[in-house]
Amino acid sequence: MTTAPSFTVNATSVDLSPIPESERLLDTLRWRLGLKGTKEGCRTGNCGACTVLVDRASVLSCLTLAHEVAGSEVTTIEGLAAEDVGARIMQSFADEGASQCGYCTPGFVMALASLLHERGAAGDLAGFEEDLQGNLCRCTGYVSIRRAAQRAREAVR
Amino acid sequence: MAPFDLVHPRSTDEALAELRTASPEGVAVLAGGTDLLLDIDRARIAPRRVVSLRYLPWKFLEWSGDSLTIGSTLPLRALEVEPRIRQRIPGLWEAVRAVGSVALRHRATLGGNLVRSAPTSDLSPILLALDAEVEVVGPHGSRWTPVDAFLSDSRRPRLAFGELVRAVRIPEARPSAYHWQRVRPVNDISQVGVAVARSPSEGYYRIAVGDVLPRPVRILPAEEALRSRPPTDDEVRSAAELAGKLSPFATDRRGTEEYRRHIVAVLARRALLAIRTAAPRGPAP
Structure with a gap:
């Protein structure tokens, strides 16, 4: 069946015509709303490239149905850029050269935003880095991303 | 992904009624969806109707x-x-x-x-x-x-x-540990997983092994080898060896039987040592 889900994306209510109830949030964001900052990587929940926030918590938009987030607030990389936390994280990535081809970067930024929102700058760094292991990067070797995460954590503190 | 209808029952009764009116092959139940949607996407299953549990008061x-x-x-x-x-x-x-x-x-x-x-x-x-x-x-x-x-x-x-x-x-909070072995640490399927727990009230141990086909199992002879309170080093060693020897095992692309038996024994020993003298931590809330 096709029905129109009702949720907000980047603080704006989306006005969608009816979409299939089997549609993934990833496809709704990219192809219906034109928000191409959210990337499709593996489409199997393994790479983290499609990470977005649903009610401030990171989720994999490739494994989430658009209709399952009805009534929720969805934030993508485009919306996060307008927020203070998002701007600080992105600046940290730029300062540390933590982005090369850039395909994984939005996913990392969203995952980091979720962690900073969830526990602020508290908690041990080891656990913090472990919590970023769900995002894959094939360029950087992760060292610069770890530095950027640490820098963002300090900037938000 | 093959199309399906998504329904959102608001109560347990409504959810059960949704299932009653469907045929077993035609319906799937959606909780988080992280596994189900993969199966639908790969056409392993093709439900016509998916019942979402999202609005049931079960998130407690x-x-x-x-x-x-x-x-x-x-x-x-x-x-x-x-x-x-x-x-x-x-x-x-x-x-x-x-x-x-x-x-x-x-x-x-x-x-x-x-x-x-x-x-x-x-x-x-x-x-x-x-x-x-x-x-x-x-x-x-x-x-x-x-x-x-x-x-x-x-x-x-x-x-x-x-x-x-x-x-x-x-039923009771227990000193416990779960140790696993994988090719990659995250977002990978474990080659073996070993869980151990000690009942603080009764003192007995449980040892369970997963990632063996077709289901995780307790290894009773290994549990029984832990006789002393707390178990001696020798008892821990023989329990771990028994766990490696007695688990049912599969050889598949994630590991051979020989490798899995060896790793189970290693992980079981480490996990048992981790909980052997651990006191139950924290007061009852």
Whole structure:
């Protein structure tokens, strides 16, 4: 069946015509709303490239149905850029050269935003880095991303 | 993904009624969806109707003294950030952390993991070691069944068509540990997983091994080798060796039988040593 889900994306209510109830949030964001900052990587929940926030918590938009987030607030990389936390994280990535081809970067930024929102700058760094292991990067070797995460954590503190 | 209709029942009765009116092949139940949607996408199953449990009041976490009841649709991440679980049931915390990534655990659920019954579940072994029980609701009301009886050799749980899992109960907080081995540490399927727990009230041990086909199992002779309180080094060594020797094993692309037996013995020894002298931590909430 096709029905129109009702949720907000980047603080704006989306006005969608009816979409299939089997549609993934990833496809709704990219192809219906034109928000191409959210990337499709593996489409199997393994790479983290499609990470977005649903009610401030990171989720994999490739494994989430658009209709399952009805009534929720969805934030993508485009919306996060307008927020203070998002701007600080992105600046940290730029300062540390933590982005090369850039395909994984939005996913990392969203995952980091979720962690900073969830526990602020508290908690041990080891656990913090472990919590970023769900995002894959094939360029950087992760060292610069770890530095950027640490820098963002300090900037938000 | 093949199209389907998605329905959102608002109560247990409505959800059970949705299942009653469907045929078993035509309907699927959606909790977090992190596993189900993969199966639909790969056309392993093609339900015409998907029943979402999103609006059922099953996202709860209830302590009653030493016992913990977990609502089946509570996201796994909620278990991880509850400090009393890390303190009082550390093996459960370790097992939850072993599932996917943070973003996956924001949606994946304990109920979904149990009902999907993957032989490679990182959660079933620790639930066995903790003597957990599953609450099943259906047309005839509610029943509690031990996890050991809920899991079956057929890769499907003992859940009749039309029944749902509402909650999982851990009867007592126990010193416990879950150790696993993988090719990659995150977002990979474990080659083996070993869960151990010690009952603080009775002193007995549980040892369960997962990622063996077709279901995780307790290794009773290994448990029985731990006779002293606390067990001696020799007893721990022989329990670990027995666990490696007696587990049922598969050879597949993730590892050979020989490798798995060796790793089970190593992990079982480490996990037992980790909990041998651990006192139950933290007061009852």
